[in-house]
Amino acid sequence: MKLSFRQDCRLILKFLSLTQTRLGSFVPPIVFTLCATGLEGLSYLLLVPTVHLLITGDASAIRRMPYLNRFVDRMPSFLFTPDFKHAFLLIGVVFAIVIFKNMLRVAFNISVISQTRNFTSRLRFLICERFLGFGKLFFDKNNLGYLQHLLMNHPRQIAQSIGSIYQLFYSTAMLAINLFILARISWSFTLVAVVVWPFLNFSIGGIIRHIRSASVQYARVNADMTRKLSNALTCVPLIKACSSEQLEKERFMKPNLSVEKTAAVLEKKKFLLEPIQEISGLALIFLLIGLMLPTLVDKNPARISAYLVFFLVLRRSTSMAGSFSNTPSIFASMRGALDQLDDIFSDENKFYVPGGDREFESLRNEICFKNLSFEYPAGVRALRDVSFEVKKGRMTALVGPTGAGKSTLIHLLMRFYECAPNSVFADGIDLRDFSLKSYHDKVAFISQDTLLFNETIGFNLTYGLTTEASKEAITVVLKQARLNDFVKKLPLGLDTPIGDRGIRLSGGERQRLSIARALLRQSEILILDEATSALDGETERLIQEAIQEVVKGRTTLVVAHRFSTIRNADYIVVMDQGAIAEQGTLNDLLEKKGLFFRLWEAQKFY
Numbered sequence: 001m002k003l004s005f006r007q008d009c010r011l012i013l014k015f016l017s018l019t020q021t022r023l024g025s026f027v028p029p030i031v032f033t034l035c036a037t038g039l040e041g042l043s044y045l046l047l048v049p050t051v052h053l054l055i056t057g058d059a060s061a062i063r064r065m066p067y068l069n070r071f072v073d074r075m076p077s078f079l080f081t082p083d084f085k086h087a088f089l090l091i092g093v094v095f096a097i098v099i100f101k102n103m104l105r106v107a108f109n110i111s112v113i114s115q116t117r118n119f120t121s122r123l124r125f126l127i128c129e130r131f132l133g134f135g136k137l138f139f140d141k142n143n144l145g146y147l148q149h150l151l152m153n154h155p156r157q158i159a160q161s162i163g164s165i166y167q168l169f170y171s172t173a174m175l176a177i178n179l180f181i182l183a184r185i186s187w188s189f190t191l192v193a194v195v196v197w198p199f200l201n202f203s204i205g206g207i208i209r210h211i212r213s214a215s216v217q218y219a220r221v222n223a224d225m226t227r228k229l230s231n232a233l234t235c236v237p238l239i240k241a242c243s244s245e246q247l248e249k250e251r252f253m254k255p256n257l258s259v260e261k262t263a264a265v266l267e268k269k270k271f272l273l274e275p276i277q278e279i280s281g282l283a284l285i286f287l288l289i290g291l292m293l294p295t296l297v298d299k300n301p302a303r304i305s306a307y308l309v310f311f312l313v314l315r316r317s318t319s320m321a322g323s324f325s326n327t328p329s330i331f332a333s334m335r336g337a338l339d340q341l342d343d344i345f346s347d348e349n350k351f352y353v354p355g356g357d358r359e360f361e362s363l364r365n366e367i368c369f370k371n372l373s374f375e376y377p378a379g380v381r382a383l384r385d386v387s388f389e390v391k392k393g394r395m396t397a398l399v400g401p402t403g404a405g406k407s408t409l410i411h412l413l414m415r416f417y418e419c420a421p422n423s424v425f426a427d428g429i430d431l432r433d434f435s436l437k438s439y440h441d442k443v444a445f446i447s448q449d450t451l452l453f454n455e456t457i458g459f460n461l462t463y464g465l466t467t468e469a470s471k472e473a474i475t476v477v478l479k480q481a482r483l484n485d486f487v488k489k490l491p492l493g494l495d496t497p498i499g500d501r502g503i504r505l506s507g508g509e510r511q512r513l514s515i516a517r518a519l520l521r522q523s524e525i526l527i528l529d530e531a532t533s534a535l536d537g538e539t540e541r542l543i544q545e546a547i548q549e550v551v552k553g554r555t556t557l558v559v560a561h562r563f564s565t566i567r568n569a570d571y572i573v574v575m576d577q578g579a580i581a582e583q584g585t586l587n588d589l590l591e592k593k594g595l596f597f598r599l600w601e602a603q604k605f606y
Contacts (some may be wrong), residue, residue, distance in 0.1 A: 033169060160334065218336055360442055365427050374419065383578045386575075396556065405578040456495050
């Protein structure tokens with residue numbers, strides 16, 4: 001795809017539309033710009049007679065300004081001579097205009113800053129909203145450190161380009177006013193300047209193309225560095241255990257140097273623009289001076305004063321033209337961020353799990369898996385023609401070796417991954433037909449990975465509840481999860497922070513908190529994925545007692561490696577290599593002396 005300024009603008013307009021930036025919000029900055037440029041043009045027009053008066057002392061041109069004469073007539077006659085009255089007043093008017101113009105310029109900048117901040121906030125919210133809507137497979141494939149970097153930094157970078165749009169409009173308006181004034185002074189020299197200036201800046205286009213390419217490369221290497229840093233910080237205990245700090249430093253050094261090198265290349269190319277523009281502007285001025293010299297042989301004061309203002313305006317115009325030509329480079333430097341955000345707002349490879357329109361009110365009979373197959377995007381086959389039933393009010397256990405597909409099946413049942421049509425049913429209705437909210441309201445999930453926020457115990461305990469839990473209900477589930485005594489000993493009780501991923505709690509405490517949260521939901525379907533994997537033997541025994549009480553009357557699907565979890569299961573499904581190897585009651589499976597029997601025998605000393 002050929003990179004271009006037009007594509008940059010298209011992406012900016014797309015994000016403006018996504019953030020619902022109203023057209024009315026563009027009005028104040030535009031009004032401030034038009035007023036400021038009009039006043040600047042007026043100040044330049046008044047400079048010609050002002051300079052002429054200061055050079056010659058002749059106020060005849062100023063006397064022809066009727067409104068100005070009215071103010072001159074009211075000034076005390078003993079202060080100045082009539083000519084100096086005109087000069088003093090005219091200089092004061094020019095200063096007043098410039099001051100008011102700069103006040104409008106400040107108002108313009110404030111309004112632009114306000115709008116870009118609002119844009120940044122809305123875009124961040126939309127990105128967060130997109131993230132929360134993606135399927136779990138998206139997060140399985142993407143580094144969370146990179147996604148966090150994208151969420152926090154890219155919207156601010158895009159907002160800078162929004163400010164550049166306003167700057168482009170301001171520069172365009174100023175350039176138009178300045179060209180009008182230059183043409184009023186000398187249309188022929190203005191024509192020369194307009195024709196010659198683009199040729200003097202021919203190299204800028206190539207530099208901008210290099211800036212755009214360097215920006216894409218910078219975004220790529222920065223994402224790689226963020227990913228490696230996130231991996232290192234996530235695995236600090238492993239790094240410490242292996243004493244591999246030096247290795248990680250070396251692994252981080254390469255992407256870090258790549259980021260700095262790419263950033264230096266990008267900045268160098270951007271810094272080339274201003275010197276080239278300044279040299280081009282100076283060359284243009286000297287060219288025009290050479291052309292003007294023959295016209296100044298008579299040393300006409302009026303012409304000299306006009307030409308002085310001409311060069312002042314021209315110098316200002318080259319600065320505006322430089323700012324005008326810089327705008328594409330600013331857009332080009334944002335290209336990497338624009339492309340990455342554009343990918344986030346694309347629906348490709350986001351692995352959505354859409355909900356249906358039907359409300360899941362209650363499970364009446366069973367959850368049924370029929371010829372369920374699933375393959376990960378990389379082509380890894382996880383499940384093959386899995387068929388079994390989970391009866392209402394009973395405990396069904398799912399066992400098998402590591403990699404058998406148990407967790408994948410649970411994630412499909414939880415609707416984290418999208419399954420094929422007509423493969424998972426609840427009371428004969430395709431699970432895909434139910435709304436996600438109504439379905440998840442009836443399901444409690446306890447993962448082998450304790451999912452906890454960096455918040456308080458109380459926040460994590462009550463997370464996901466649609467109504468406020470009573471103190472009595474909280475106390476009951478804490479007792480059931482054997483956490484009540486632990487919480488009572490804490491100075492802050494339920495208000496105790498638990499740190500990132502619950503790091504301030506022990507493994508057993510984290511798991512018991514996760515179990516207490518599931519118990520508090522009082523859901524009729526309970527899914528436990530290795531729910532006791534982080535517990536010691538004594539704590540596991542206590543939790544098993546609590547779970548046995550809770551599962552009574554509930555539909556429960558238990559996944560476990562440790563078979564102590566499933567001694568009281570009503571039905572057991574044995575999986576191996578993504579398929580069902582055996583299924584039946586505990587006694588039936590032990591009598592068969594198949595895979596389950598071998599796994600059971602291997603754990604008889606647990």
